[in-house]
Each structure stands twice: as C-alpha cells, then as structure tokens.
Amino acid sequence: xxxxxxxxxxxxxxMGASLAFYRALGVHVEPGQxxxxxxxxxxxxxxxxxxxxxxTIRGFDPAFEPATGGHRIALAFDKGTAAEVxxxxxxxxxxxxxxxxxxxxxxxxxxxxxxxxxxxxxVDLYAELAAN
Numbered sequence: 527x528x529x530x531x532x533x534x535x536x537x538x539x540x541m542g543a544s545l546a547f548y549r550a551l552g553v554h555v556e557p558g559q560x561x562x563x564x565x566x567x568x569x570x571x572x573x574x575x576x577x578x579x580x581x582t583i584r585g586f587d588p589a590f591e592p593a594t595g596g597h598r599i600a601l602a603f604d605k606g607t608a609a610e611v612x613x614x615x616x617x618x619x620x621x622x623x624x625x626x627x628x629x630x631x632x633x634x635x636x637x638x639x640x641x642x643x644x645x646x647x648x649v650d651l652y653a654e655l656a657a658n
Contacts, residue, residue, distance in 0.1 A: 539644075564579075626640040
C-alpha cells in the first residue's frame, strides 16, 4: 500500500478571516465561501488544504476543543527565494497579519520566517539560501 497525503485540515474559529489570510499567502480558494462550514483549496502542486469551522467538527465530535497554549503543527511554504520570503512576510504584515519570527538566515541553510494565521497556527515561509 502506498501512503498518500489526502489533505491538510485547518479548524478555524472564523472561516472568512482564515481564508483571507491563506488567500493573501497565495493559496487558491474559490470566492464566495467565507461563510461555508467546509472549504477546500488547492496549492500549485496539487496538495489540498481544507478548512472546517469548530461547529462543523463538533457536528461529528461534540467534545472537540481547539488546542491551546501554542501550535501543535506548523505549515511551511517554500517561497523559492530569500527575496520572496522577505517580500511575502512584509506583504502579510502590511495587510495586518501577525508576524512571529522575522525573516532570518537559519543555520540549516534556509531563509526562514514565521507568521501566525488568524487562529494562531504557525505558518512558516522559507527558501534554500543556495537557490538565491
């Protein structure tokens, strides 16, 4: 059997706010879904990102409680170049989103930055320094 990632799921308190952040990041999400209980978006490489509201999750898991005290998982997006990491980070900050770690040259050979999405999930932007 081959293991294949089906989708990355994000549980959100505010669908519209979460979709706006990920659209600003570059995830393709069809318009008109900001009030939907479940939304799918697709990355350029075909990976599906899916969002569900807390109410949707509680529809089949009534005891569901969102995690607290920091993120449990991080999403990391390869931006291709150090300049694009810096530009994307700056554009998202200018749009009012929360930065967590400003862009820096990591000792493992990548330009790296971290933002927080509207639900507090860690969203990393990176690029190989050798690719610049």
